Amino acid sequence: MTYCVAIKLDAGLVLLSDTRTNAGLDNISRYGKMHCWEVPGDRAFALLTAGNLSITQGVITRLEKQIEMSSVEPETETILNADSMFRIAQIVGETMRDVQERHRDGMEAQGTSFSSTILVGGQRKGGSLRLFLVYSAGNFIEATKDTPFFQIGEHKYGKPILDRVITSATPLEKAKLAACVSMDSTLRSNLSVGMPLDLAILETDRLRFSERRRIEQDDGDFNTLSEAWSKALNSAFHDLPHLL
Numbered sequence: 001m002t003y004c005v006a007i008k009l010d011a012g013l014v015l016l017s018d019t020r021t022n023a024g025l026d027n028i029s030r031y032g033k034m035h036c037w038e039v040p041g042d043r044a045f046a047l048l049t050a051g052n053l054s055i056t057q058g059v060i061t062r063l064e065k066q067i068e069m070s071s072v073e074p075e076t077e078t079i080l081n082a083d084s085m086f087r088i089a090q091i092v093g094e095t096m097r098d099v100q101e102r103h104r105d106g107m108e109a110q111g112t113s114f115s116s117t118i119l120v121g122g123q124r125k126g127g128s129l130r131l132f133l134v135y136s137a138g139n140f141i142e143a144t145k146d147t148p149f150f151q152i153g154e155h156k157y158g159k160p161i162l163d164r165v166i167t168s169a170t171p172l173e174k175a176k177l178a179a180c181v182s183m184d185s186t187l188r189s190n191l192s193v194g195m196p197l198d199l200a201i202l203e204t205d206r207l208r209f210s211e212r213r214r215i216e217q218d219d220g221d222f223n224t225l226s227e228a229w230s231k232a233l234n235s236a237f238h239d240l241p242h243l244l
Helices: 053-070 085-109 159-165 172-189 220-238
Strands: 003-008 012-017 020-022 028-030 034-039 043-051 116-124 130-134 140-142 149-153 197-203 209-215
Touching: 003 043, 003 116, 003 130, 003 172, 012 043, 012 116, 012 172, 034 197, 034 209, 043 053, 043 085, 043 149, 043 197, 053 085, 053 116, 085 116, 085 130, 085 140, 116 149, 116 197, 130 149, 149 159, 159 172, 172 197, 172 220
Parallel strands: none
Antiparallel strands: 003 012, 003 149, 012 197, 020 028, 034 043, 043 116, 116 130, 130 140, 197 209
């Protein structure tokens, strides 16, 4: 399983994902769930994936193949020459649907779940910063001021903090803290989500990522944040009034 969160703000986009893939208690592997593309001055965007790994890897591979083909066949439409973020989300959805259909019969015969979801977030020159959630069927929805963040995978443990503190006006640094606390809560409650983590920050209208980093198990900043959050929760709990 996995946990990915994307937060769309007035100031930019915060993206965070884990790297654990669990195919059973004795078959745990690491796979990056965040895939970033950047053409400085033109576009910068990322895809975060959750669900059946063979499906999501198939989608990413096909998208990369299209980019390769465009070098010899310039008329080939790709995520790097699409005219809007909306069209990029459409291409991802169409590719998801094609990969699902190709493998559906065999996976259904084996009783294997092929459910997958992909977050698509970024900005193209001349357009606004946008964030989409693409479903297995290829359809998608878009983040709004009323719903400024999306989660995929094991989202329930990290949702309460985001619900309480995130609005579209939240500063990037505060949203980054909230995303990390959301991830820390998930790591503590679900063994199918694990380190290391991938973090990316895209500022509005900059058209290139201002931060991309991998957070390892021994990352001092993340561990300090985790400990501080635990102490704050414990202190807040003991300070609650005795009303019942």
